[in-house]
């Protein structure tokens with residue numbers, strides 16, 4: 001029970017704060033229906049935990065995870081249209097991710113990786129502030 005409560009609590013914590021309050025009138029199962037974008041973001045989050053570990057242990061991540069490109073086409077919650085901000089930031093983000101896999105770059109891997117995480121944070125500042133504290137944990141100190 002304690003574990004379930006913890007999980008539910010953390011799901012609540014990491015959700016976007018600007019979620020639609022009209023949702024509270026719907027049936028409970030619908031409240032847990034997650035969008036394509038949310039699922040993608042959760043996978044991207046997990047992938048970054050792996051990338052972070054690799055970089056800390058001195059390994060260069062090898063393959064650009066092409067499914068990250070689904071950021072350009074995944075459906076948002078309630079099928080909301082992408083804002084101009086979202087479109088701009090998603091391009092910046094993907095450019096930063098690509099730079100991690102640039103084997104001839106003269107910028108340190110740690111900096112390139114942190115730049116990518118900072119662009120997650122930039123986008124979230126305007127689009128979805130809830131997960132920011134959690135995203136910050138992905139930064140390499």
Ligand code: HEC
Pocket residue numbers: 014015016035036037038041042044045048075076077085086087088089090091093116117119120121123124127128131135138
């Ligand atoms: C271009 C903007 C943008 C970028 C870049 C971005 N996000 Fe998101 N993120 C969003 C939006 C918008 C949502 C909400 C999705 C929805 O409403 O369907 C979201 C949702 C999430 C969620 C889901 C929260 C939940 O309810 O479970 C997590 C976690 C997350 N993002 C982490 C990240 C991480 C980590 C990165 C970078 C590695 C990142 N995001 C990059 C815009 C962005």
